[in-house]
Amino acid sequence: MKRAGFDNPWLPILLLLPQLSIICLFFYWPAWQALRSSFFLEDPFGFGETFVGLQNYTRLWDSPQYMKNAWFTLWFSFLVTFFSLAIALLLAVKADTVLRGARTYRTLLMWVYAVAPPVAGFIALILFNQRWGPLTEAFAQFGWLLRVRLEYFDTAFAMIVASVWKQVPVNFIFFLSGLQSIPRAVREAALIDNRSGISRFWTVTFPLLAPTGFFLLIINITYSLFDTFGMIDTILRNNPGDQPVTLVYQVYLDGFRGQDIGGSSAQSVVLMVLVLALTVFQFRLVERRIHYT
Amino acid sequence: MARVTLDRVHKVYPNGFEAVRPTSFQIEDGEFLVLVGPSGCGKSTLLRMIAGLEDITGGTLTIDGREVNSVGPADRDIAMVFQNYALYPHMTVRRNIAYGLANRGTPRDRIAAKVEEAARMLNLTDHLDRKPAQLSGGQRQRVAMGRAIVRDPALFLFDEPLSNLDAKLRNQMRIEIKALQRRLGVTSIYVTHDQVEAMTMADRIIVLNGGVIEQIGTPAEIYHSPASTFVASFMGAPPMNLIEAAFETGAVRLPDGTAVMDAPGGRSGPITLGIRPEDVRLGRGSATFDVALVEELGAHRLLHGKLSGQPFTAHALKESDATTGSHRIDLPFEALALFDRETGMRL
Numbered sequence A: 001m002k003r004a005g006f007d008n009p010w011l012p013i014l015l016l017l018p019q020l021s022i023i024c025l026f027f028y029w030p031a032w033q034a035l036r037s038s039f040f041l042e043d044p045f046g047f048g049e050t051f052v053g054l055q056n057y058t059r060l061w062d063s064p065q066y067m068k069n070a071w072f073t074l075w076f077s078f079l080v081t082f083f084s085l086a087i088a089l090l091l092a093v094k095a096d097t098v099l100r101g102a103r104t105y106r107t108l109l110m111w112v113y114a115v116a117p118p119v120a121g122f123i124a125l126i127l128f129n130q131r132w133g134p135l136t137e138a139f140a141q142f143g144w145l146l147r148v149r150l151e152y153f154d155t156a157f158a159m160i161v162a163s164v165w166k167q168v169p170v171n172f173i174f175f176l177s178g179l180q181s182i183p184r185a186v187r188e189a190a191l192i193d194n195r196s197g198i199s200r201f202w203t204v205t206f207p208l209l210a211p212t213g214f215f216l217l218i219i220n221i222t223y224s225l226f227d228t229f230g231m232i233d234t235i236l237r238n239n240p241g242d243q244p245v246t247l248v249y250q251v252y253l254d255g256f257r258g259q260d261i262g263g264s265s266a267q268s269v270v271l272m273v274l275v276l277a278l279t280v281f282q283f284r285l286v287e288r289r290i291h292y293t
Numbered sequence B: 001m002a003r004v005t006l007d008r009v010h011k012v013y014p015n016g017f018e019a020v021r022p023t024s025f026q027i028e029d030g031e032f033l034v035l036v037g038p039s040g041c042g043k044s045t046l047l048r049m050i051a052g053l054e055d056i057t058g059g060t061l062t063i064d065g066r067e068v069n070s071v072g073p074a075d076r077d078i079a080m081v082f083q084n085y086a087l088y089p090h091m092t093v094r095r096n097i098a099y100g101l102a103n104r105g106t107p108r109d110r111i112a113a114k115v116e117e118a119a120r121m122l123n124l125t126d127h128l129d130r131k132p133a134q135l136s137g138g139q140r141q142r143v144a145m146g147r148a149i150v151r152d153p154a155l156f157l158f159d160e161p162l163s164n165l166d167a168k169l170r171n172q173m174r175i176e177i178k179a180l181q182r183r184l185g186v187t188s189i190y191v192t193h194d195q196v197e198a199m200t201m202a203d204r205i206i207v208l209n210g211g212v213i214e215q216i217g218t219p220a221e222i223y224h225s226p227a228s229t230f231v232a233s234f235m236g237a238p239p240m241n242l243i244e245a246a247f248e249t250g251a252v253r254l255p256d257g258t259a260v261m262d263a264p265g266g267r268s269g270p271i272t273l274g275i276r277p278e279d280v281r282l283g284r285g286s287a288t289f290d291v292a293l294v295e296e297l298g299a300h301r302l303l304h305g306k307l308s309g310q311p312f313t314a315h316a317l318k319e320s321d322a323t324t325g326s327h328r329i330d331l332p333f334e335a336l337a338l339f340d341r342e343t344g345m346r347l
């Protein structure tokens, strides 16, 4: 292959400059700022700062509120990811038998993806409205009086339902195209080799979907951690009280509402480490192991 | 081991296209039947109906006396080899071969023994722990065969299993498959559009055209007495010469008036005359063959040109001094086939 060369050594740098400056301006610089601030205690009125070492971090560790929200975030992420993937997979498998090759449906289904997170939260609020929400009424039929924004558990439930509802279409689209890219003859060979549909799914279809699945797993964990912010904000109407919030929302609360810049920076750093770990996990485990040609 | 019977089996696809018209035939126990025909004639559709991968629109399909129209593919006691092998890409060769057995509750040690045996038979022993992506096309083809034979099915189905291989490998695998089938004695249905495969492998051939059976017969019957102009032109390389001729004044005559045979029973009207290139006798006779091109094939030569204004090919032995120009030829009476000009059916 021919190697492209530049006569002027500054030209490639010039071409890279816009991209690099965007990365620096919107990623490295704030990240550095957060890291720095996490070691200082800042005066809320901006009159100065004091170096406090790791105190902002130990404060998080010692805060029962923070640990409670950390646990909530963990469960929230796990449940949202699990149900978003499971429901989407189930729907995709069912749709696959009907939709073989019908692309128009796919585009139609993709529309739900375009719903903005705050709008998703707003729709959840309508569904779970205390007086006339259809879901509230439906659960009331079974004797469960849902009190979203009043009961901790009920709020968490509404958040999870809304987040899952919003994410299922995306996963569905990916799973469906994953399923449709499994060669027809391979499925047919399995049909001859194995009479049990469930066993066929777990031994042939599911392993062949694994690359799609792992990709979606990462996407969904990231989604549940970060992209649910707008939806949570709408459901809580900016007034969390003692209702559940995720760690990302906690950063916002402590930083912008509580004016605790140091503490919220430390929280941001914790989240950055989490993302880093997730990325490493993706590259190390997933990219290496799961692919067939 | 089984006898397969199709009774007026036909197929209409959901879009209303009738891919296979009502078709009846029977395959005997241990027979190697080849379904041959041009692309789109419904070979795969017919085979897939037998496999249970495609619904049967009408008629009955019986395998070993049992009607299987509504029996699932896994319960028909069949094994199929697909054109692109259809191996499970995430399983090793060993697991690929064992998969069908494991799902049928075969004991582990028995599976292991059968896989080893099949691998030995197919020269795959060294590759058992590889994934299909790490195998050559020919090896994948063997794995697909292995997957079929370990099951000891009543019926083998092949859908153009060799068409993705190069010519040399195809010849070799053709012989291996045929030998394997002989040894195992399993009834087999083999789909191909390659007439050489059909001729060399089949006990009996079914020639399919546009969803209709044109002819059923042994390779020799199909070759030497084709039932229609379609079969005559489809089987054989080069195919049978088909020349427009007519019954005139008590003889079959070429357009230039040359009489080639006496007309049976004083008939009249246009017909199509067929003769295989190798049955043409060069050097003497009443017809004139204008040779335009001599094709040297080493073992023999092919002469291409015109007979009475129509394209014609004749076969010449390698020691003959065939040249371009006019040749006298004889069309031996016993080698001629007469077809109805309208319907193409043999008279």
Ligand SMILES: Nc1ncnc2c1ncn2[C@@H]1O[C@H](COP(=O)(O)OP(=O)(O)OP(=O)(O)O)[C@@H](O)[C@H]1O
Residues within 6 Å of the ligand: B013, B014, B015, B017, B019, B037, B038, B039, B040, B041, B042, B043, B044, B045, B046, B193
């Ligand atoms: N699912 C389908 N719906 C409608 N028509 C179909 C369908 N599958 C096949 N056909 C049509 O049925 C006819 C027979 O198809 P089939 O696949 O049996 O051909 P074939 O003889 O195997 O050809 P080839 O040698 O190209 O494999 C074709 O004209 C094809 O277009």
Ligand SMILES: [Mg+2]
Residues within 6 Å of the ligand: B043, B044, B045
């Ligand atoms: Mg076909």
